[in-house]
Amino acid sequence: MKTKVGYSVKADSFESGVETAKAATEGMTPKVGLLYTSVLNDQAQIMSGVKSVMNAPVVGCTSSGGIIVPDGVVNAEDHGFSGMMVLDDPDMTVGVAASEAGKDAREIGRKVAIAALKDAGLMKVPNYFYMVASPKEEEDYLKGIQDVIGRVPFFGGSAADDTVEGKWSIFCNDQVFSDGVAVVFFYTNKEFFTEYTGAYRETQNVGIVTGVRNNRTLVSIDGVSSLTKYAEWIGTTPDKLKGSELLGASICHPLGVKDPLGSLTIIRHPMFGDDMGTKTFDDDVINLGNKVVENTAIMQLEATVDELINSTGDAMKVVNKEMTQEAAGYFLVHCGGRKLGIGDRINEVHEQLVKEANGVPFITIFTFGEYGYHDHSANACGGLMLSFTGIGKE
Structure with a gap:
């Protein structure tokens, strides 16, 4: 398994997608891209830019006020940003699917799970899955997905905007919508480990x-x-x-x-x-x-603001301690509300993450809901939490 991260702050949304995808895919043969953008962007244009560079499926959402990558905190406040982590493993199969919201969120969860199985071409339970949803019916989407595949460990977070006004977006290939759910099913022999905590x-x-x-x-x-x-x-x-x-x-x-x-x-x-x-x-x-x-x-x-900041490095330490394989990348879901509380000290979070990642690629997104599990618990959806996932190399 290899991972790579690319990002852009170009004002033109199509060009932002192109620059992000080129940086993330250089020297890679991606199986999937996890893409995060600003609500200020034209999401369809960003996706078009990304897809002009890579053919692999792309799933993601808008992130609240920025993202964090090894280079720093990425946030162009006047015209937006984009960032993506791609995963490359010849032995991995993925299936992706999405649906806009409807009358019955649980039934939509079932349909999305079945569609992801069909997309993977493997009618069997995945090893791990990623979910992104609008911040409203996450628990019901999750129930529907688990009606189909059972309790498979998962990670992810809810789409977010900058002002809690419902301006968020979810995307899955050519689909862009504000209310609904998308998933990525991973079939892999590589380790995925998630530390899911509030650290309060x-x-x-x-x-x-x-x-x-x-x-x-x-x-x-x-x-x-x-x-x-x-x-x-x-x-x-x-x-x-x-x-x-x-x-x-x-x-x-x-x-x-x-x-x-x-x-x-x-x-x-x-x-x-x-x-x-x-x-x-x-x-x-x-x-x-x-x-x-x-x-x-x-x-x-x-928790104090100091504790909110330090919890990010502490969560990374747990991931590194618990993983049995060397990490190929870190996918870090951080609550947008915690980011608001941390305020202009967010660069201290970047410093913690860079230290603990020790040169391994990572991307941090800011969500309005975080998903995960801990110590064989049920899969759960919460807020003001961290869902930090390490992805094994071998």
């Missing part, structure tokens, strides 16, 4: 979810308005967490749910504080980035 510290602030609406609106904790309870936990008042103020305030103080065996704490990002149009606080709710379930425990977590 637990606090003593724990309660029972007593009210949920539409899967992702946390109505109440311990019978108390969720926003009121959360404000109490982090030492503030609900009026300071209204609307999108909650999104920034919760980056260092998110919520988390544990899997049944305690192997994994999956982060739930409080995104929007909704006062329900009333003047009282007893009905204020929290809109989350992922699903929660009534009668389960939810806890408040915490």
Whole structure:
């Protein structure tokens, strides 16, 4: 297995795709390209540029505010960017497929999985798979995929934009859309290992979810308005967490749910504080980035900005320690919200990644949802997390 990364900050989207693809494919015979761009780009033109250089399938999405590659943080704020990692292994087979959203996300997941199997020409379970979806129905797409192939380990993240306005895009070859799902199935004897973590510290602030609406609106904790309870936990008042103020305030103080065996704490990002149009606080709710379930425990977590930065190097250390093969590349999914919290110190993340990658190619993307598993847990979708995957060389 070989990997290579290319990127571009050219203003013309077609030329950006060409430059990215030429750099990523030089000396390579790619089996697949994983492509990430800015919402400022014309996605169809970037894909056309990439496809003018390489014939292999290409899957990806928009990344929030930039990407990180060995050369540095790539972000042309006025006209966008593109970056791609290609994988080259004569012994590997891939299958790709995508679908726009519809009425039944689980059924769409099933159809996409079947289409990816057919694309690979191998009607058997893959060794590993990558998923990208819009930040809305990830859990249901995943269920549908697993209805077809079972619990195969996976990695990936949700499409993102720069302002949480729904301007994100997903792409799979000639398809470009804002709402739906795409997958890459990998058939390989090379190792894929994912470290999936929030790397937050637990606090003593724990309660029972007593009210949920539409899967992702946390109505109440311990019978108390969720926003009121959360404000109490982090030492503030609900009026300071209204609307999108909650999104920034919760980056260092998110919520988390544990899997049944305690192997994994999956982060739930409080995104929007909704006062329900009333003047009282007893009905204020929290809109989350992922699903929660009534009668389960939810806890408040915490981390400093220093810890958010250091967690990237620490996650890479875990990947390197746990892999049994030398790494050919690293595919690093980093929450866009964590990036927002890190702010202008993002170059410190680059320094950590370069140090731990030690010359091996990598690409870091910034998502609005991260996917993975830990210590034989179920596959899961969370927010404010890291999903760092090492790809084995031999």
